[in-house]
Amino acid sequence: MLSEYTITTQRESFYDITRQVCDAVENAxxxxxxxxxxxxxxxxxxxAGITINEKADPDVVQDxxxxxxxxxxxxxxxxxREGNSAAHLRASVVGSSASLIISGGKLVLGTWQCIYFCxxxxxxxxxxxxxxx
Amino acid sequence: MLSEYTITTQRESFYDITRQVCDAVENAxxxxxxxxxxxxxxxxxxxAGITINEKADPDVVQDxxxxxxxxxxxxxxxxxREGNSAAHLRASVVGSSASLIISGGKLVLGTWQCIYFCxxxxxxxxxxxxxxx
Amino acid sequence: MLSEYTITTQRESFYDITRQVCDAVENAxxxxxxxxxxxxxxxxxxxAGITINEKADPDVVQDxxxxxxxxxxxxxxxxxREGNSAAHLRASVVGSSASLIISGGKLVLGTWQCIYFCxxxxxxxxxxxxxxx
Numbered sequence: 001m002l003s004e005y006t007i008t009t010q011r012e013s014f015y016d017i018t019r020q021v022c023d024a025v026e027n028a029x030x031x032x033x034x035x036x037x038x039x040x041x042x043x044x045x046x047x048a049g050i051t052i053n054e055k056a057d058p059d060v061v062q063d064x065x066x067x068x069x070x071x072x073x074x075x076x077x078x079x080x081r082e083g084n085s086a087a088h089l090r091a092s093v094v095g096s097s098a099s100l101i102i103s104g105g106k107l108v109l110g111t112w113q114c115i116y117f118c119x120x121x122x123x124x125x126x127x128x129x130x131x132x133x
Numbered sequence: 134m135l136s137e138y139t140i141t142t143q144r145e146s147f148y149d150i151t152r153q154v155c156d157a158v159e160n161a162x163x164x165x166x167x168x169x170x171x172x173x174x175x176x177x178x179x180x181a182g183i184t185i186n187e188k189a190d191p192d193v194v195q196d197x198x199x200x201x202x203x204x205x206x207x208x209x210x211x212x213x214r215e216g217n218s219a220a221h222l223r224a225s226v227v228g229s230s231a232s233l234i235i236s237g238g239k240l241v242l243g244t245w246q247c248i249y250f251c252x253x254x255x256x257x258x259x260x261x262x263x264x265x266x
Numbered sequence: 267m268l269s270e271y272t273i274t275t276q277r278e279s280f281y282d283i284t285r286q287v288c289d290a291v292e293n294a295x296x297x298x299x300x301x302x303x304x305x306x307x308x309x310x311x312x313x314a315g316i317t318i319n320e321k322a323d324p325d326v327v328q329d330x331x332x333x334x335x336x337x338x339x340x341x342x343x344x345x346x347r348e349g350n351s352a353a354h355l356r357a358s359v360v361g362s363s364a365s366l367i368i369s370g371g372k373l374v375l376g377t378w379q380c381i382y383f384c385x386x387x388x389x390x391x392x393x394x395x396x397x398x399x
Contacts, residue, residue: 002367037266038171042366044374045376046320046376046378046379051228053179053221054179054221057214059218060213062212063208063218063222064221067208067211078325079329080325080326080329085325085326088326088329092317092318092360093226093360094226095317096317096318098229098230099175100175100230103135103264108177110176110178110179112179113229131369133266133303133399169268171304171306184358184361185358186358187312187354192351196344196351199343199344200355204337233363234397241268246311
């Protein structure tokens with residue numbers, strides 16, 4: 001089962017996509033009787049990524065954005081003509097996919113975990129995929 | 134097959150969990166005759182992660198901890214009330230899972246590779262999962 | 267299906283291995299009729315990794331190498347006797363594997379995405395694996 005989702009980002013930030021991934025898992029359970037397996041969440045963009053982190057306090061995401069910007073700033077040496085090399089770098093650092101475990105028909109997620117789509121470029125319409133096996 | 138393991142961490146460090154992952158693979162081989170597939174090692178915490186790196190010289194882990202602390206320090210701008218945003222950031226940078234290949238009933242690991250559970254918070258009892266497909 | 271590839275690196279850089287991964291997928295489609303699944307690209311080395319990023323402008327890779335070197339430089343405090351702890355760190359940051367989706371007999375890749383083998387040590391002969399499930 002392959003599910004495709006669209007997300008419209010408002011700014012460089014992390015967007016909670018846990019609900020969509022859980023929906024994809026529920027659909028696979030309902031359609032194919034899959035109760036145990038793996039879900040791969042995949043971002044097909046080069047200045048965005050997928051990560052898993054805390055959902056409870058929105059300050060965590062805000063702090064992580066600050067920390068990524070400080071560690072991987074725009075630099076005078078950068079030559080990429082679009083001027084967004086820092087966004088490419090941050091995307092590779094968080095990674096373009098997340099692999100999750102499905103057990104008993106549900107995603108195995110820790111108490112505080114949620115799944116984030118990470119936008120590192122200005123607002124745009126993005127896609128991500130969820131593959132269940 | 135889904136295996137769950139508990140680990141008690143003594144401090145912010147990387148803990149070698151290769152043996153547990155190999156055990157999970159051996160159990161799947163014995164119980165289900167799985168000889169080829171994928172193993173996903175998953176950390177359900179938001180201030181810990183999983184990475185694969187060198188086992189031979191313990192100084193590598195020590196140096197990596199220093200390098201992560203320098204790149205992602207605690208910062209005056211951080212507002213998360215628990216005060217551990219740097220730990221959240223380091224967790225997302227190393228990642229919450231590792232995907233490994235199983236071939237001929239064994240994990241495909243390079244000569245120098247081992248699998249690490251990465252603790253970025255003070256000592257606590259942690260869990261991780263190994264899913265074989 | 268497990269495919270093994272050899273790559274000879276000329277310097278610390280990212281090497282495009284998209285063609286090899288697509289070949290592995292095509293072989294699995296031809297040999298086993300696999301049309302939908304997951305491909306795991308795995309690097310068995312501890313100072314190299316796998317990442318997915320932009321292929322169109324080679325300046326992106328050059329800028330990412332600069333950004334990684336600035337964020338994770340060699341440091342006077344490092345004690346690993348081989349002197350390449352920064353390479354170990356960069357390898358863990360980009361990660362030792364990439365998980366990709368196969369749909370309709372083809373890799374799901376974004377318009378600008380390609381798959382890179384990331385060399386963080388001086389030139390050497392390297393291997394990587396592609397597992398299709």
